[in-house]
Amino acid sequence: MTAEADRSGGCQCGAVRYRAKGELGYPHLCHCRMCQKAAGNYFMPLAGVMRSDFTFTRGAPKWFQSSDLVRRGFCGDCGTPLFYDIPEADFINITLGSLDNPDAVKPVMQSNTGRKMSWFHALDGLPLEPQPETPERENTIAASNHQHPDHDTQHWPLGETS
Incomplete structure (x- = not known):
């Protein structure tokens, strides 16, 4: 578990914002194919927060029922997976990249x-631009x-008053 009193996060465009209080449970990288597709990436970093410690502070996500057991929330305006x-369950998983300070959660x-990219071990050996x-x-x-x-x-956006 990763403890911090209060964390905020949201999508790229700012239409959906949230606050998570308390501990973030089981911060992990999921390499399943469903997470890869949902993130449009090689893995999805996730951690759980108790529903009682979670609130939306702006807007609401759209939901996609990705299986009979799981739905995935995302911004309907910019598409950010959230x-x-x-x-x-008594918790909701947030995407760690959507946190305002993602570096704080390891x-x-x-x-x-089984779906992890076979070449991940070689990433540190790639040349830098x-x-x-x-x-x-x-x-x-x-x-x-505009982020x-x-x-x-x-x-x-800045300048709006409503």
Whole structure:
């Protein structure tokens, strides 16, 4: 379990925001094919929070029933995967990448490794891009960034008052 008093998170566009209090249980990387497809990635990092410690602070997700047992919550506006939910359980799993501070939660386990990419062990040996972003490009991206910041905002997008 990973303890922190209060964590916030949400989607890329800011339409769906949430707060998770207390401990995050079983932070792990799931390599199953269903999580790969839901994330559009090679794995999905997840951790559980008790429903009694979880609230939406803005908007609500759309849901996809990915199996008879599980539904997955995502932002209906930008598509960010946010939740892995077993409706009758007393907890909900959040995607760790949707946290405002994902670096604060270190996975403690991997699951469904039968679908783990066979070449993951070689990632640290890949060459790094030789040139970092130029300051001009970084400034252009920053000036036109429509992504919600990694903290709660009273209004979003900025400038809106409702």
